[in-house]
Amino acid sequence: MLFGLLIAPLLVSGTSCPVFKCGSSTATSGQCIAYTNSSGVDNYKITPCVTGLTCNYAKQSNAICEFPTDYMPRYPGEYCFDNLDCHSGICSTNGQCLGLKSGDACDMTYQCGTGLFCNSTSSVCETLLVNGTACGDTSQCSNSVCDSGVCTAYFSKATGQPATAISTQGLAWACITGFASKNLCAVAPVSNSTTSAATCTVGGTCTAKDGINTKPCTCSYNGKAYCPLFEGDTQVQNMITGIQKILPNNINCHTLNRFSYECFATMYGDQAFTDYLAWAANAQLYLNNEWVLQHTSLKCVNETLQASYLNIVNQNNGITQQCPVYTETNYTEGWNNNTCIFATDDIYYSNLFTTFQAKPSACTNGQVCHALVSAEATNSTCYTPPAAVRYPGDYCTESTQCSSGTCTNKVCTGLSIGAKCTSLYSCNPGLYCDTANTVCVASVPQSGVCSSTVYCQANLTCNLGICVPFYSVALNGPVNPISGGYGFSTVCASGFAALDSKTGATICMTAPVSPSKSVNAVCTPGNSCLDSTGTYKKACTCGTNGMAYCPTFEGDYASTKAIYYHKKIISYQSNCNTIMVESYCYMKSSTIYKYYKYYLTYYQEFTSYPLLIDSKDSFIGDLYFSAYWSAYDSVRDSSFGANLAISMIAFVAFNI
Numbered sequence: 025m026l027f028g029l030l031i032a033p034l035l036v037s038g039t040s041c042p043v044f045k046c047g048s049s050t051a052t053s054g055q056c057i058a059y060t061n062s063s064g065v066d067n068y069k070i071t072p073c074v075t076g077l078t079c080n081y082a083k084q085s086n087a088i089c090e091f092p093t094d095y096m097p098r099y100p101g102e103y104c105f106d107n108l109d110c111h112s113g114i115c116s117t118n119g120q121c122l123g124l125k126s127g128d129a130c131d132m133t134y135q136c137g138t139g140l141f142c143n144s145t146s147s148v149c150e151t152l153l154v155n156g157t158a159c160g161d162t163s164q165c166s167n168s169v170c171d172s173g174v175c176t177a178y179f180s181k182a183t184g185q186p187a188t189a190i191s192t193q194g195l196a197w198a199c200i201t202g203f204a205s206k207n208l209c210a211v212a213p214v215s216n217s218t219t220s221a222a223t224c225t226v227g228g229t230c231t232a233k234d235g236i237n238t239k240p241c242t243c244s245y246n247g248k249a250y251c252p253l254f255e256g257d258t259q260v261q262n263m264i265t266g267i268q269k270i271l272p273n274n275i276n277c278h279t280l281n282r283f284s285y286e287c288f289a290t291m292y293g294d295q296a297f298t299d300y301l302a303w304a305a306n307a308q309l310y311l312n313n314e315w316v317l318q319h320t321s322l323k324c325v326n327e328t329l330q331a332s333y334l335n336i337v338n339q340n341n342g343i344t345q346q347c348p349v350y351t352e353t354n355y356t357e358g359w360n361n362n363t364c365i366f367a368t369d370d371i372y373y374s375n376l377f378t379t380f381q382a383k384p385s386a387c388t389n390g391q392v393c394h395a396l397v398s399a400e401a402t403n404s405t406c407y408t409p410p411a412a413v414r415y416p417g418d419y420c421t422e423s424t425q426c427s428s429g430t431c432t433n434k435v436c437t438g439l440s441i442g443a444k445c446t447s448l449y450s451c452n453p454g455l456y457c458d459t460a461n462t463v464c465v466a467s468v469p470q471s472g473v474c475s476s477t478v479y480c481q482a483n484l485t486c487n488l489g490i491c492v493p494f495y496s497v498a499l500n501g502p503v504n505p506i507s508g509g510y511g512f513s514t515v516c517a518s519g520f521a522a523l524d525s526k527t528g529a530t531i532c533m534t535a536p537v538s539p540s541k542s543v544n545a546v547c548t549p550g551n552s553c554l555d556s557t558g559t560y561k562k563a564c565t566c567g568t569n570g571m572a573y574c575p576t577f578e579g580d581y582a583s584t585k586a587i588y589y590h591k592k593i594i595s596y597q598s599n600c601n602t603i604m605v606e607s608y609c610y611m612k613s614s615t616i617y618k619y620y621k622y623y624l625t626y627y628q629e630f631t632s633y634p635l636l637i638d639s640k641d642s643f644i645g646d647l648y649f650s651a652y653w654s655a656y657d658s659v660r661d662s663s664f665g666a667n668l669a670i671s672m673i674a675f676v677a678f679n680i
């Protein structure tokens with residue numbers, strides 16, 4: 025593992041290449057490779073792992089999905105989040121695996137920190153040897169290679185000089201040319217063509233342009249065999265010259281894993297990381313035989329066996345996967361007791377992600393997981409939800425459910441006009457508690473003066489200090505400022521308001537729509553999505569499925585439907601608590617409650633559709649969006665459409 029690049033040559037002894045096929049298209053957390061063997065031909069059936077787990081191919085074996093660090097714990101100097109990630113069992117506070125110090129007793133070199141090796145005679149960690157010093161193997165040399173018993177600068181020896189450090193691919197690490205013949209540095213052979221890999225006969229050899237040097241013919245994932253690169257080929261020569269640029273940063277990496285993504289990821293955002301990606305994307309063509317392996321037409325191969333390589337290529341091309349990964353896990357070592365979602369930044373298939381590992385069953389005894397979507401790596405914990413409070417006007421079956429302590433005819437009763445009150449919510453519908461004078465007073469009617477919507481009648485909203493009906497202000501009419509300059513407005517008939525740059529006033533405008541046919545188009549995080557006119561933009565938003573999508577615009581279907589249903593429930597709000605209009609109020613009418621669920625679901629699709637994609641019937645949907653999916657199932661999913669029975673799900677208070 026000197027180069028931290030997996031060497032997975034599909035060399036075959038037989039006469040045909042192994043056969044790769046895709047298994048289930050649904051990602052698994054179990055077996056990702058099923059190996060079978062029919063008349064001497066190796067068959068691999070591949071099912072991608074759920075995001076967050078990786079599939080580790082081994083020749084002629086089955087494979088299961090694993091956490092990356094389970095099968096390859098990290099070396100000192102490499103990126104870590106958790107102690108369990110490291111060989112040493114110690115992840116420093118700045119996210120790097122620690123190792124033993126110089127002079128500490130050791131058995132193996134992987135135990136020693138960066139810049140050190142384990143001297144097997146003295147059994148202590150010692151400083152790596154500088155070039156020119158006698159050595160036993162390359163792991164003892166500081167950023168150089170042990171060649172002919174001496175630490176030697178990479179690719180520094182002239183043609184004709186002795187060379188012993190030859191890789192399995194045929195690379196002479198110490199020779200300027202990268203090639204040695206009969207253990208002497210020599211002119212490197214080239215392929216007849218380096219524009220594409222030449223096909224060859226399985227079990228045969230490939231001859232270089234010189235007609236002398238040969239390499240074994242190798243298989244790709246498509247069942248065909250191709251010639252690998254020769255050392256004189258441009259790609260290999262670029263790798264040799266390009267290595268100079270990344271060598272100065274290798275001192276931060278462990279001697280056994282000098283060119284690993286896991287080490288360079290600690291330099292994320294630095295030029296050193298950028299240089300590494302450029303080098304690795306090219307170097308893997310030769311060191312990992314990607315020149316041959318990249319031939320595949322199977323998505324499942326791209327997503328598993330080729331994922332690391334493709335991720336490095338993508339990152340080098342500026343395509344970074346920035347969306348967090350959500351996984352379900354039973355692997356909860358090191359979690360605090362009441363943790364249900366454990367947030368880490370971690371590496372999967374040579375790509376750095378924020379990950380949220382969830383254990384839905386972690387919460388028991390009536391507790392629920394406090395799952396909130398966040399771009400930050402934040403843990404979630406189990407908590408006991410506070411008992412729902414029902415205010416005057418809300419549906420009830422027992423008096424104990426009501427804040428007032430009285431349930432009459434299935435409605436919580438409250439205080440009448442003129443009655444003494446203390447809580448803002450304690451008066452009957454149509455009233456509010458004037459807390460200054462501690463008396464229930466009538467809500468402000470249409471055109472009355474207001475300082476906040478809570479003082480208006482429940483079917484009105486406060487616009488520029490006046491109670492007005494919802495969705496009543498015509499185009500160009502002035503409305504309350506919108507944070508961000510433009511956006512959804514429950515005051516405008518159009519549902520949308522924007523700052524008028526000429527007057528500085530916020531006015532109702534026609535609601536923007538997504539470009540035709542591309543509602544919720546896939547986009548790149550960090551970029552903006554424009555409406556159909558190119559006037560308004562919204563940030564490209566990560567989903568919970570690893571992809572990013574354009575959010576919905578105010579004039580699109582979801583928000584139009586949300587407004588349609590909002591209007592249907594507004595008139596009913598006169599029957600609700602003026603201050604706290606919540607789902608319990610709508611439950612009094614099955615029709616209104618149904619409209620409310622339509623409103624709730626369409627409104628959530630308007631505000632956060634990208635997050636909901638693919639989350640139905642998954643742990644993500646259950647943990648993060650249970651109110652949404654429960655409402656969706658009861659009114660929108662045709663298979664549940666008939667089920668309009670009032671459920672006792674406490675939706676979040678509907679905040680007007």
Ligand SMILES: *[C@@H]1O[C@H](CO)[C@@H](O)[C@H](O)[C@H]1NC(C)=O
Pocket residue numbers: 061063064065084
């Ligand atoms: C598969 O076939 C090869 C060659 O015929 C044989 O050596 C090997 O044992 C087989 N493996 C299994 C798992 O049957």
Ligand SMILES: *[C@@H]1O[C@H](CO)[C@@H](O)[C@H](O)[C@H]1NC(C)=O
Pocket residue numbers: 143144145146150158159160164
């Ligand atoms: C290892 O330690 C022994 C004993 O201290 C020393 O003689 C030897 O030079 C060391 N080996 C290397 C490779 O440094």
Ligand SMILES: *[C@@H]1O[C@H](CO)[C@@H](O)[C@H](O)[C@H]1NC(C)=O
Pocket residue numbers: 155156174175176177180
């Ligand atoms: C040691 O490194 C220097 C600088 O890279 C180089 O000039 C010199 O030739 C190297 N010596 C050996 C023995 O590799």
Ligand SMILES: *[C@@H]1O[C@H](CO)[C@@H](O)[C@H](O)[C@H]1NC(C)=O
Pocket residue numbers: 216222230231232233234235251
């Ligand atoms: C490349 O060309 C040489 C002659 O220059 C030939 O001997 C050799 O077979 C060719 N190799 C391949 C893979 O076609």
Ligand SMILES: *[C@@H]1O[C@H](CO)[C@@H](O)[C@H](O)[C@H]1NC(C)=O
Pocket residue numbers: 318320321322323326334
């Ligand atoms: C697999 O990745 C390669 C890039 O190496 C790409 O050209 C190809 O289209 C991908 N195939 C599939 C089926 O996704």
Ligand SMILES: *[C@@H]1O[C@H](CO)[C@@H](O)[C@H](O)[C@H]1NC(C)=O
Pocket residue numbers: 053352353354
């Ligand atoms: C966790 O364990 C439960 C019970 O053994 C099992 O049903 C579930 O599939 C496991 N989940 C994962 C992600 O391994």
Ligand SMILES: *[C@@H]1O[C@H](CO)[C@@H](O)[C@H](O)[C@H]1NC(C)=O
Pocket residue numbers: 358359360363366367401402403
């Ligand atoms: C999550 O919890 C673990 C301990 O269980 C803790 O080490 C880690 O710092 C927490 N992460 C965050 C972002 O708070």
Ligand SMILES: *[C@@H]1O[C@H](CO)[C@@H](O)[C@H](O)[C@H]1NC(C)=O
Pocket residue numbers: 359360361
């Ligand atoms: C978790 O709870 C057990 C007992 O139920 C306790 O022994 C242990 O210390 C707790 N662990 C943490 C990290 O709080």
Ligand SMILES: *[C@@H]1O[C@H](CO)[C@@H](O)[C@H](O)[C@H]1NC(C)=O
Pocket residue numbers: 454470481483484493595598
């Ligand atoms: C709002 O509700 C009140 C009763 O509280 C009713 O008199 C009034 O007509 C309603 N206004 C609108 C705009 O629906």
